[in-house]
Each structure stands twice: as C-alpha cells, then as structure tokens.
Amino acid sequence: ENHYFVNGGFFEVEDQLLRDAHRIADIPGVIVHGRYDVVCPLANAWDLTKVWP
Template structure:
C-alpha cells in the first residue's frame, strides 16, 4: 500500500479518474465507501458515482477505511456475488 501512495496512486493528477470516467462508463462496478473513512473521503466516492453510470455506490454507515470492518466485508461479498452471477 505504501508503494501505491508513494507513487501518487499511479495517477497523473488528482482528477484523472473523474476526467476519464467516460472510458469506463459501460463497465459495471461497485464502489464501497465507509462513512467515516478519512483516507478516501466520501465526497470522492460520490463524485465518481455521479460520472460513472454503471457504478453502483454503497455507503457503509458504521465503517471507516478498513476492508476488515463487518459492513465493508458484507458489501464486498455482495459485490463479488453479483458479478459471479453475471
């Protein structure tokens, strides 16, 4: 994870994903966002959701950033089950 952050998430600028969202507009996906995530603010998930028509957004009320939190785990399992059944 540190390698990812040291390299600026391999993005040219902070808006790269939003600026290029048209490239993924037809690809289904799921955004799972913890309400109390201070690493990746909820605003970032919301902004991506607004420009990604096939992106399904789930806010997890009692969660932060960790994928090990029960609500996050629940949503991630639901997302993988959904794509398994495609």
C-alpha cells in the same frame, strides 16, 4: 497502500478518474465506502457516482 503513496499513485493528474470516467462506462461496478475509511473522503465516492454512468 504505502507503495501507492510513496510512488505518487498511478494517475497522471489529480482528477483523472473523474475526468476519464466515460472510458469505464461499460464496466459494471459498485462503490463501497466504509464508515471508518478516513483516507478516502465520502465526497470522492459521491463525485464518482455523478460522472460514472
């Protein structure tokens, strides 16, 4: 996680995952968000569920 933050992550722009969610539409998955996951706000998971078919 530290390596990710120090190196600016792997996305080119801030909302790339939401913008390009159609590219992963055929990949099944489940979003899991823990109660104590303070680094990733629940709103981020909710936004992804709205655009990931």
